[in-house]
Amino acid sequence: MSAEVKQRGSFELTMRRLLADRAGLVALVFIVLLAAAALGADAIAALTGHSPVAQFLTTGLTPTGLPVPPSGEFLFGTDQLGRDVLVRLAYGARISLAIGVLASLTAAVIGITVGLVAGYFGGWIDVVLGRLMDLVMSIPVLLCMLSLVAVFGPSLPLSLAVIVFFSWTTMGRVIRGQVLSLKEREFVLASRSMGAGHLSIMVTDILPNLGAPIIIYTTMMVPTSIIFEATLSFLGLGIVPPAPSWGGMLAEAANNSIYMFAWWLVLFPGLALLFTTLSFNILGDALRDALDPASMRHKVQKKKKTAVGTAP
Template sequence: MNQPVQQRSSFDLTMRRLLSDKAGLISLCFILLLVAFAVGADGIAAWTGHSPIDQFRDTALTPTGLPVGPNADFFFGADQLGRDVFVRLAYGARISLAIGVVASLLAALIGVTVGLVSGYFGGWVDVVLGRFMDLVMSIPVLLCMLSLVAVFGPSVPLSVAVIVFFSWTTMGRVIRGQVLSLREREFVVAARSLGAGHLSIMVTDILPNLTVPIIIYTTMMVPSSIIFEATLSFLGLGIVPPAPSWGGMLADAANNSIYMFAWWLVLFPGLALLLTTLSFNILGDALRDALDPNSSRRALRKRSKQKAPAAS
């Protein structure tokens, strides 16, 4: 007796594809651990008895004034001022993740809105918005940031604003291209013939078809925003010391040349930046493969699996 075919929802199929991607799962686990590390920064400080700005000159510095390396009291060693690198790394993760996620979401919101309007209306609207995106992309980032810092001073809101301003154009161009291919589809023409308004068509008919690229590109914008923030902090244009930041920690080690005697001051913040950006990029690729089964990487993987039995 034939058993009825069990239908699976698109969500179930997406989750199965995502769970079958080992690299994506490892990256997701690392990101979740990093989030827990950042959220638990206050608990880590209470457990170690070290705040991110406390200076333990008697126990964290040698008689010659150099910071001590990783030990039982300072798991990742201390910096040149006698501060706990492990605790500062946790608080730096909180700042980096918060700025990266918030800036990416705001940039995605602006990019989706501009790209949707530009691609849907076309004509002079597309020309004006397209040239505005070109103008934003042509502005030198560091020169703009230096001017803003000279006027307003470095701060977290200013860092977020600069990252958003220079990041939304990528999403805008991607969404514009997608909308240009969707606006003449049959379902959009049918909605127009039924008298639907422009806003209703964009939000109800076109926007749901953009979910996949929005999710993928927003995920991939997070590591770019984190690197952007670390770069600004490294140059002294981002987070104001003594607040911990991964970029600021690297800058402290480089400016004082202390890294020549204390390798841990460069290794741990640099490794945190590397693994975080790598994990988000791999997760973005995994989401692309899971949400779009016809993606090039998944298709190549299927073809390699099909050729393997034939070769054997």
Template sequence: MTGEIKQRSSFELTMRRLLSDRAGLVSLSFILALIAVAIGADAIAAITGHSAVAQFHDIGLTPTGLPVPPGTDFLFGSDQLGRDVMVRLAYGARVSLSIGVVASLLAALIGVTVGLVAGYFGGWIDGVLGRLMDLVMSIPVLLCMLSLVAVFGSSLALSVTVIVFFSWTTMGRVIRGQVLSLKEREFVLASRSMGAGHLSIMVTDILPNLGAPIIIYTTMMVPTSIIFEATLSFLGLGIAPPAPSWGGMLAEAANNSIYMFAWWLVLFPGLALLLTTLSFNILGDALRDALDPSSSKHRLRKKPSKLVEAAS
């Protein structure tokens, strides 16, 4: 008697493929741990007794005025002002993750809206929105940021605004291309023939079929936003000091070549940036493979079993 075949939903199949990706699980674990560090930054500061801006000139600097290397008092060492590098890294994680996630979500929202409208209506609307995306992509980022900082001053809100303004075009182009192919499908033509309105077709028929690319590209926009913020902070255009950020910590280490005497000032912020961006990129690849069962990765996994079946 043959066993009963259990039917699995698309969500169950997606989760099964995602959980079988070891690299994706490791990346997800690191991201969750980083989120826990960012949320618990206040607890870390309380446990160590060091705030992110407190300067310990007596125990945080050597008699010659150099930073203290990693040890019992400062696990990740101190910086040139005697501040705890580990505590500043934790608060920097909060800044980088908040900017990366918020900016990516806002950029995705704008990009999806513009791409959906441009791809669905086409014609002159597509032309105008397409030229708008070209215009945004042609604006020099640093010149724009310098002008805004000169007028409004450095702030977290300004960094998010600039990142969103220059990031939504990527999502817009991707969604536009997807909508151009989806709007000619049979289910869209059937809804149109039944008298459904444009908004109803876009929201109920086309948008649900864009879930996979939206999730994937939003995930992959997070590391780009984090690097964007770190670059702005490194150039002095990000959040105003003494608020900690990974890019700002690297910039402070580069001043007066202090990193030549204190390697930890470059190693730990740089490693945090590298591992964070790498983890989000690997997670984005894992989500792409999990949401797309026809990907090459799954085809390669199935190939040996097919050969065995053919041999038998």
């Protein structure tokens, strides 16, 4: 009796490769836990009984007016105003993840659209859109943000708009290069010979073949957007206090050198930024290896050559 051969789909094989990557799995677990903490920020505030803006002037400050270190009541200590750092970190995670994901998705949609049109049509359209991407990349970010804040004032929508404006060009360049190679493939030429329109070819023939780079680069754009938002908030150009933001928390710790007496004000927001960006980058690498097995084989072969070369 012949054994039954089970055919695995590409999705199942991708998931198997992704789950076999231990670093990527750890990064994914951390991102899930961080998202749960961000979504459950209200529950954390209710459990501790501490609002993110509540100032505990008696229990949250020492008799000399300094923040109290981590304790049973304040697990991550308090800041210079007597506010619970743990609760503010949870609410800051909500803002950072929301901006990171929303800005990355919006920038990805714009970049995919521009790159798809530029790569497919070519000619003067490609030249105009290419120069547009060069123009956006040449604009000084901080100078632009300072000018906008001077006119409109710092706000969350303004930070989101600035991050999107300066982020879509990376995706646009990647997609344009992929489309340039795909539009001359046999399946595209066959669709064109059968009378398919330009929009139909771009959406039904070319776009599905761009799934891997879109997923990978969108994932890797999230940590960049988070760092972008934290930098703007640190410089006072992003989230308006007292709304908690990881960059704003670091800026408040830097004021009057309060971090010299309260190390936890720098440690916990800094670690949150570090592990979040690191996890998204590791997850992006894991997705690249899972969606493109050739890159994984290249890594394995490189390791084997290195091992052979260093063997006694």
